[in-house]
Every structure is written in C-alpha cells, then in structure tokens.
Amino acid sequence: MKVNLKVWRQAGPKDKGGFVTYTDVETTPDTSFLETLDILNERLIEEKQEPIVFDHDCREGICGMCSLYINGHPHGPATGATTCQLYMRRFADGETITVEPWRSAAFPVIKDLMVDRNAFDKIQQAVGYVSFNCGGAQDANDLPISKEMADEAMDSATCIGCGACVAACKNGSAMLFVSAKVSQFALLPQGQVEADRRVRAMVARMDELGFGNCTNTGACSAECPKQIKLYNIGRMNRQFIAAKCKE
Amino acid sequence: METKVDKVKVMNPADSKIPEGPVAEKWTNYKAHQKLVNPANKRRLDVIVVGTGLAGASAASTLAELGFNVLNFCIQDSPRRAHSIAAQGGINAAKNYQNDGDSIYRLFYDTVKGGDYRAREANVYRLAEVSNNIIDQCVAQGVPFAREYGGLLANRSFGGAQVSRTFYAKGQTGQQLLLGAYSSLNRQIELGKVKSFNRYEMHDVVLIKDKDGVERARGIIAKNLVTGKMERFAAHAVVIATGGYGNTYFLSTNAMACNVSAAMACYRKGAYFANPAFVQIHPTCIPVHGDKQSKLTLMSESLRNDGRIWVPKDIEDAKKLQKGQIKGSDIPEERRDYYLERRYPAFGNLVPRDVASRAAKERCDHGFGVNNTGLAVFLDFSEAINRLGIDVVRQRYGNLFDMYEEITDVNPGELANTVDGVNYYNPMMIFPAIHYTMGGIWVDYELQTSVKGLFAIGECNFSDHGANRLGASALMQGLADGYFVLPYTIQNYLSDQITVPRFSTDTPEFDEAEEKCQQRMNKLMNIKGTRSVDSIHKELGHIMWEYVGMGRTKEGLETAIKKLAELRKVFDKDLYIPGDQKGMNIELDKAFRLNDFITMGQLMAYDAINRNESCGGHFREEYQTEEGEAKRDDKNYFYVACWDYQGSDDKAPELIKEELHYEAIKVQTRNYKS
Numbered sequence: 001m002k003v004n005l006k007v008w009r010q011a012g013p014k015d016k017g018g019f020v021t022y023t024d025v026e027t028t029p030d031t032s033f034l035e036t037l038d039i040l041n042e043r044l045i046e047e048k049q050e051p052i053v054f055d056h057d058c059r060e061g062i063c064g065m066c067s068l069y070i071n072g073h074p075h076g077p078a079t080g081a082t083t084c085q086l087y088m089r090r091f092a093d094g095e096t097i098t099v100e101p102w103r104s105a106a107f108p109v110i111k112d113l114m115v116d117r118n119a120f121d122k123i124q125q126a127v128g129y130v131s132f133n134c135g136g137a138q139d140a141n142d143l144p145i146s147k148e149m150a151d152e153a154m155d156s157a158t159c160i161g162c163g164a165c166v167a168a169c170k171n172g173s174a175m176l177f178v179s180a181k182v183s184q185f186a187l188l189p190q191g192q193v194e195a196d197r198r199v200r201a202m203v204a205r206m207d208e209l210g211f212g213n214c215t216n217t218g219a220c221s222a223e224c225p226k227q228i229k230l231y232n233i234g235r236m237n238r239q240f241i242a243a244k245c246k247e
Numbered sequence: 248m249e250t251k252v253d254k255v256k257v258m259n260p261a262d263s264k265i266p267e268g269p270v271a272e273k274w275t276n277y278k279a280h281q282k283l284v285n286p287a288n289k290r291r292l293d294v295i296v297v298g299t300g301l302a303g304a305s306a307a308s309t310l311a312e313l314g315f316n317v318l319n320f321c322i323q324d325s326p327r328r329a330h331s332i333a334a335q336g337g338i339n340a341a342k343n344y345q346n347d348g349d350s351i352y353r354l355f356y357d358t359v360k361g362g363d364y365r366a367r368e369a370n371v372y373r374l375a376e377v378s379n380n381i382i383d384q385c386v387a388q389g390v391p392f393a394r395e396y397g398g399l400l401a402n403r404s405f406g407g408a409q410v411s412r413t414f415y416a417k418g419q420t421g422q423q424l425l426l427g428a429y430s431s432l433n434r435q436i437e438l439g440k441v442k443s444f445n446r447y448e449m450h451d452v453v454l455i456k457d458k459d460g461v462e463r464a465r466g467i468i469a470k471n472l473v474t475g476k477m478e479r480f481a482a483h484a485v486v487i488a489t490g491g492y493g494n495t496y497f498l499s500t501n502a503m504a505c506n507v508s509a510a511m512a513c514y515r516k517g518a519y520f521a522n523p524a525f526v527q528i529h530p531t532c533i534p535v536h537g538d539k540q541s542k543l544t545l546m547s548e549s550l551r552n553d554g555r556i557w558v559p560k561d562i563e564d565a566k567k568l569q570k571g572q573i574k575g576s577d578i579p580e581e582r583r584d585y586y587l588e589r590r591y592p593a594f595g596n597l598v599p600r601d602v603a604s605r606a607a608k609e610r611c612d613h614g615f616g617v618n619n620t621g622l623a624v625f626l627d628f629s630e631a632i633n634r635l636g637i638d639v640v641r642q643r644y645g646n647l648f649d650m651y652e653e654i655t656d657v658n659p660g661e662l663a664n665t666v667d668g669v670n671y672y673n674p675m676m677i678f679p680a681i682h683y684t685m686g687g688i689w690v691d692y693e694l695q696t697s698v699k700g701l702f703a704i705g706e707c708n709f710s711d712h713g714a715n716r717l718g719a720s721a722l723m724q725g726l727a728d729g730y731f732v733l734p735y736t737i738q739n740y741l742s743d744q745i746t747v748p749r750f751s752t753d754t755p756e757f758d759e760a761e762e763k764c765q766q767r768m769n770k771l772m773n774i775k776g777t778r779s780v781d782s783i784h785k786e787l788g789h790i791m792w793e794y795v796g797m798g799r800t801k802e803g804l805e806t807a808i809k810k811l812a813e814l815r816k817v818f819d820k821d822l823y824i825p826g827d828q829k830g831m832n833i834e835l836d837k838a839f840r841l842n843d844f845i846t847m848g849q850l851m852a853y854d855a856i857n858r859n860e861s862c863g864g865h866f867r868e869e870y871q872t873e874e875g876e877a878k879r880d881d882k883n884y885f886y887v888a889c890w891d892y893q894g895s896d897d898k899a900p901e902l903i904k905e906e907l908h909y910e911a912i913k914v915q916t917r918n919y920k921s
C-alpha cells in the first residue's frame with residue numbers, strides 16, 4: 001500500500017515550522033506507523049535530505065516516548081494504544097495522513113515532531129513519591145492491602161507519562177496525568193502520611209509550569225493510550241479541597 | 248583484522264575480591280569489615296551514574312539518600328523511559344510466601360543451575376540474599392504489586408523454578424518497579440542531591456593518573472543530544488548502568504536507543520569485557536514479518552504458566568499451515584506435538600529460556616514451523632480457557648492478548664473451532680528473539696571494573712546470570728545492584744578518596760578525551776558515502792543472527808569475523824549522514840552507536856569461537872549430546888572469559904581467564920527432564 005504523509009517540520013524551537021507533504025510512501029498493512037516513518041526517513045536520507053525527528057523508544061507501548069498527533073488524535077485513531085502500536089491496516093491505501101507534534105504551551109517543540117516534556121518530571125519532583133530511604137522497610141506482607149485497592153491503584157499507576165492527555169485537552173491541562181499519580185498514592189496506605197502535602201505540592205507545581213485548567217471535557221481520558229479514568233480527577237479534586245481546608 | 252586469539256592469561260584469583268568464609272556468610276562478613284565514608288565526607292564526594300533504568304535509578308537515588316552528590320544521565324527525555332520499563336512478567340524473590348519450599352539457597356541454586364554453572368557463586372548467593380529486601384523496598388515505595396483477596400502479595404511461576412516466587416504488577420512489572428525507583432530519584436532531584444541530565448549520551452570515560460601512578464575514572468564526556476555539543480563532567484567515581492548489547496543484532500526486543508557505546512568506551516579504556524558470547528534468546532516473541540521491521544515484541548514468559556507450546560505431529564499438517572491452507576485451530580489435540588512437555592516432563596512448558604528457544608529451533612529446522620516463513624511455533628491457551636474460563640484467563644493475560652491482537656490482527660481469546668465437543672481457540676504464533684545479554688563489563692565482587700573507580704551495574708555487567716538468565720531475574724539483579732550492593736561496595740573505594748578535592752574538567756586529560764570524541768564525530772560526518780546507518784546496521788544484524796545466533800559453528804564464526812571486517816570497511820568508506828554537527832542530528836548519533844555495535848559483534852564472535860563447548864545461551868553445534876542437549880566442557884571452560892582491549896578495534900583482544908571455584912554447589916549436567 002501507499003500513503004501520503006503530511007508532516008510538521010520545524011528546524012528548532014525558534015523556527016516557525018510548517019507542513020511538508022511526502023507522497024507515495026510505500027508500506028504494508030502489517031507495518032507499524034513508526035516503521036512507515038522509518039521507511040520515509042530512509043527515502044529522505046537517500047535523497048540527501050534530513051530525516052524527520054520524532055521521539056520513540058520501546059516500540060511496544062510502554063515507555064511513553066512516542067508522541068504524535070495523527071489525523072487530529074494523539075497517538076492516532078486506535079483506542080487504548082500508543083503511536084508505536086498503531087499499524088497501517090488502520091489506514092486506507094492512498095490516504096493522506098497528517099502528523100503533528102503535541103501542541104501545548106508546556107511542551108515546546110524541540111525539532112520537527114519532538115517536544116520537551118520535562119514539565120512532567122518537574123511535577124513528579126513535587127512530592128510525587130513516598131519520602132522513604134532505601135533499607136528501612138518492614139516486611140512486605142506486614143502491610144496487607146485489599147486486592148480491590150491494589151488493583152485500583154495499579155489502574156492509576158498504569159499512566160505512561162506520554163502527555164497525550166495534555167495534547168488532547170483544549171486547555172492544555174495536565175489534570176489527568178497529575179490525578180493518576182495522586183490517586184495511586186491516595187489509594188495505598190503507604191501514601192497516606194504525605195497525602196495532603198502531596199496533592200497541594202503537585203497541583204501548585206502543575207499550575208506554575210503553565211498547564212491549563214480543567215473544564216471537564218473528558219478528551220484526556222478518551223484519548224489516553226492507557227485509558228486512565230476520568231474519576232481520578234474527581235478524586236484529586238476532593239483530596240485537594242480537603243488538604244487546602246486543613247492548611 | 249586478526250582472526251586468531253593468541254594471547255591468553257589467567258587472572259589472579261584475588262582480583263575478583265570474593266570475601267572469605269562459607270558462601271552464606273560472605274556478604275555479611277564483607278559488610279561487617281568494609282570501609283565506610285562518614286556523613287560529612289559523603290557530602291564532599293561526587294558520583295556519576297550513567298543510565299536511569301532499574302540499576303541506574305536505584306543506585307543514583309540510594310547514593311543520594313546516603314549523602315553523596317550524584318550526576319545522573321539518561322539518553323531519553325526522562326529517566327522514567329529507560330528500557331527496564333518494558334519488562335512484563337515479574338521479579339523473583341526468595342520470600343517463600345507460598346510455603347512451597349523456597350529459600351535463599353534454592354533461589355541461589357536455581358540461578359546458578361539456570362545459568363549452566365558459569366556464574367560466580369558468591370555474587371549469585373548475595374543476589375538471592377538481598378532479593379527479599381527488594382520486595383520490601385518496592386512495597387514501601389507504593390509499587391502496586393498484585394495481591395490476593397486476603398491482602399497479601401500474590402506470586403506466579405517462571406521458567407527454571409519449581410516454586411512460585413515471582414512478584415508481579417499485571418503485565419507491567421518493569422514499569423511499576425522503574426516508576427518506584429524514578430519516584431525515589433525525583434525526591435533526590437528535588438532535594439538537590441541528584442542533578443539529572445536528560446537527552447545526554449556518554450561518549451567516553453576520562454581516566455586521570457594520580458600521584459600514586461594509578462589511573463582512576465574521574466569523569467565522562469557526554470554529548471548533549473539537543474545542542475549537539477560535547478560536555479565534560481567530573482566526579483570521584485563513575486558508575487555505568489547502560490544495559491545490554493542486544494541491539495547488535497538490529498532486531499531484538501530492546502528499545503531503539505539501547506546501545507553498547509558506553510560499555511565499549513569503558514572497554515577501550517581498559518575495562519575487561521566478560522563472556523560476550525552469552526546472549527539470551529527469548530522463546531516467546533512475535534515472529535518476524537518483513538524486512539521493514541524495526542524491532543521484535545516480546546510476549547511475557549508468564550504466558551507459559553498456562554499456555555502450551557506445540558507444533559503439528561504430522562509434517563503434512565505443518566506444510567498445510569505454511570501454505571495457509573489450514574489454521575492451528577483446525578488441528579485437534581491428538582495431532583499436536585507438545586514438544587516441551589514431551590521432552591522435559593518435569594518442567595514442561597516452564598523450562599528455562601535457552602532450552603525452550605533451542606527446542607523451537609529444532610522443530611522448525613525439521614520443517615514443523617507453523618507460518619509462511621516456517622519460523623514460528625504455537626502458544627495455545629485452549630486448555631487453560633476450557634479449564635478456567637475466558638474471564639480468568641483474560642484477567643491474567645488480557646493486556647498481552649490485546650497487545651498480540653494489535654500487532655497481528657489475531658485474538659488469542661477467540662473461539663476458532665470445535666472438534667468432538669472440544670473448543671479450540673486461536674493460538675498465538677511465537678518464535679525466539681534476541682532479548683537479554685548475560686555477558687557484559689567484567690566486575691569484581693564489589694561491582695568495580697578492571698579500571699579503578701569505574702563501576703558497572705545491572706545488565707551492563709556480566710556477573711550473576713552465567714550463561715543463561717532465568718525469567719524475572721533481570722529486575723531482581725538491576726535493583727539488587729542499585730539499591731543494596733553498590734551503595735555499600737562503592738564506599739570501600741570512596742573511603743580512600745575523601746581527601747581528594749573536587750575535580751576541575753579543565754585538565755589535559757579532559758581536553759584530550761573531548762578532542763578525540765570531536766574527531767570521531769568529524770570523521771563520521773566526512774565519510775560522505777551513500778549508505779544509511781540503518782542499512783548497514785541491518786546487514787550487521789543478518790551476519791550476527793546467521794553466524795552468532797542460536798546455533799554456532801567454528802566455520803560460521805570464522806565467516807562472521809571475516810564478514811564483520813568487510814562490513815567495517817563499508818561503514819568506514821560508504822556511510823552517509825545528512826545534515827551537520829550543529830544541533831540535533833539523529834543519524835550522526837546512530838552512526839556513533841553502530842560503530843560500537845560492529846566492534847561488539849566482533850568481540851562476541853571471538854568469545855564464541857574460543858568457547859569450544861555449549862552452555863546456556865551459547866550453543867556450539869559441534870558440542871551437543873545425542874538428544875540435542877547442550878554439552879558443557881567443565882574441564883576446559885569452567886571460567887569467565889574476560890577480554891582485554893589491545894589498543895585498536897582491528898586487533899584481536901587478549902583473553903584473561905577468571906577461573907570459577909564452586910564451594911556450595913556441585914557442578915553437574917543440567918536436567919529439566921526428571
């Protein structure tokens with residue numbers, strides 16, 4: 001099969017950037033979308049042009065590195081899958097596919113389709129952890145946790161930090177990402193000691209870094225490749241209000 | 248290019264620094280007598296940690312918690328993305344929570360046996376000893392391990408063990424453990440004890456000769472991948488935690504950025520490289536589908552708890568499958584050959600990975616492969632679904648089923664056929680693929696390399712898995728090294744460094760190292776040939792898979808060495824890199840890595856040709872039993888093969904043998920049959 005790729009090219013953070021369309025890229029239905037970009041890049045190198053820069057690493061949907069906005073959707077048309085798990089059988093022969101970087105004030109473009117998501121690290125550096133030094137732990141089974149709680153915490157912890165939620169949100173809000181982390185710890189006894197301090201710090205850091213506010217549109221959860229649930233945001237809001245009242 | 252290794256030495260047994268005493272007391276004795284650094288002095292000492300996977304992140308955060316200042320580097324945009332994140336199945340520990348007879352000794356024994364008696368006994372015992380601390384540590388961090396209804400931790404079984412000692416978090420154990428280590432790291436970054444450098448790649452390690460005449464690792468040259476600039480970093484010690492060399496084969500289950508360049512930089516500066524031929528080929532990966540493929544996807548070993556591996560009994564059925572005339576589900580029970588259960592009744596589908604991979608190759612070599620390339624076997628859940636119901640099976644493996652369907656368009660949980668009242672579900676198709684490398688930078692008991700002040704942890708060292716790694720033991724080793732071993736042993740070295748002031752990077756040694764890195768980049772840019780990096784890398788992969796893959800022969804390995812020398816010429820003369828050196832240049836970065844992969848390939852071939860025996864992941868076809876099992880030669884090869892660089896990539900390295908001494912375990916033939 002052949003597809004046309006309309007790709008955002010931008011030389012650097014200060015460059016204005018624009019779309020370039022590459023026609024007749026040869027691929028097969030069993031080839032992944034990123035492999036199709038590889039094929040195009042090989043062609044560009046053969047033509048002595050610079051290849052398209054995009055983030056990718058594990059190519060099995062878990063590292064959260066890949067980050068493309070494909071035909072108007074973060075990670076493309078598949079539900080519950082990252083860009084690297086997207087296969088060309090999802091597209092029609094001859095289709096023109098539009099590929100853009102994440103677009104959000106908090107995620108500036110570095111080059112072409114690659115953006116800087118360091119803001120996510122910075123949010124987690126604001127008490128996105130249990131303050132605890134290696135070596136002092138009690139026996140793991142001394143702390144029973146109900147299966148339901150553990151499973152629910154695991155669902156929240158599944159977030160891969162790719163930033164699709166921010167890219168999908170019209171406000172560029174990071175609420176789904178932050179609430180998933182807050183929820184994981186809120187559901188587990190290990191997280192209780194610092195629960196108030198955590199939710200206050202993470203929300204404050206999120207605001208500082210230029211992410212927008214939440215208006216309950218739900219696009220974040222709908223587009224999340226790990227299908228993180230919207231009620232995490234509700235849980236975080238409750239936690240936040242309670243923590244603020246105690247302050 | 249030399250093809251013969253003629254320089255051989257035997258290592259002084261004292262160099263491995265194995266403590267005195269019975270194996271169960273060595274680590275306790277070591278800790279009781281080692282030198283420590285007091286809190287005020289820790290603040291004056293800097294440590295560079297390269298890598299943020301399980302080993303790197305846990306070491307960086309723990310060293311910082313102790314009070315050292317840490318500079319931590321990662322190649323991705325965030326420490327959380329290191330490839331440890333992709334580990335699916337689980338992490339082993341000798342907790343014996345299931346009351347099924349597990350113990351530290353049994354985990355130690357299984358690991359040594361699983362590694363085909365080529366690991367260092369003392370290291371493995373220590374690994375088994377600290378395994379329980381790891382689980383405690385991770386639970387305290389808030390890692391959401393799977394639990395039973397009673398609230399206690401759940402376990403499952405992995406290959407090479409007869410107990411259930413594997414802890415897991417759905418099919419995402421690596422992710423959850425890495426996020427745990429990353430959260431501890433974040434805490435130390437916030438406290439200012441760890442400085443984090445993202446999108447940096449190490450290009451060289453800098454050695455400085457002290458007044459006592461000893462060269463010590465004192466820093467690194469790293470490239471800022473965004474600006475394209477080489478930068479200098481100095482510290483009192485350097486820790487490498489940069490993973491394995493599986494991507495030498497181009498196609499592997501490794502992530503795209505996984506590379507061996509940091510390890511090769513250490514090797515060229517005098518760090519021995521140990522057992523490079525020991526490569527793990529994982530039996531359950533999705534088969535190769537075409538020449539545009541960029542990587543292979545692993546299906547977790549945990550699937551072998553309930554999945555049964557088979558090919559047809561009848562060659563005619565196999566031929567029909569290869570032509571696409573019938574499907575796996577058309578073949579009823581009595582015409583299926585569950586060859587692992589047939590050959591290894593005691594362990595069945597849960598034999599170790601090297602055994603399962605070779606058995607798949609054996610069947611496919613005999614024409615029983617089940618897809619159009621003839622290079623695939625079935626992994627079938629029909630029996631499990633009939634026994635447990637689809638809901639239970641999906642609860643255990645749902646995300647893996649979904650992942651398989653997304654890639655292949657086949658749903659393994661879907662009913663495909665009913666014969667005589669028996670339901671047959673779509674089987675998965677799997678085939679072995681390069682997954683993990685047991686070889687790595689040689690380290691002593693303290694995880695220090697043969698270069699003073701240079702340490703190696705996690706997959707990038709060689710120490711604990713011998714010739715084959717058991718499932719769920721990589722996560723265990725990475726975290727053992729980072730949380731519980733290195734933070735102790737590095738102090739034995741650093742205690743002598745407390746009077747050494749902070750280093751300036753403005754020294755002739757740093758000048759020279761940076762200059763060399765820059766020259767190497769100029770050289771690559773100036774080749775101006777016609778071939779892309781990937782096209783040469785794919786060729787390297789073909790040579791490696793064909794001649795240094797699952798079945799190796801003397802002739803094949805000699806061919807590999809010749810072909811690799813030719814490939815090096817192609818690389819040196821015909822490489823083309825677009826763009827320039829200013830700013831980001833992804834092709835230039837890949838070319839830098841490929842140069843090292845070629846050197847690595849040569850090193851693997853040298854080691855494989857030297858080791859005239861079959862053991863674990865290293866299978867020399869000349870050395871097998873009548874039943875096709877690996878035939879070890881303990882008389883001549885009961886040693887760790889350490890390779891010492893001889894000043895040029897074109898010269899054959901020198902072999903230094905670290906002879907193994909077993910005290911607690913009797914060396915015998917591996918048996919998974921009875």
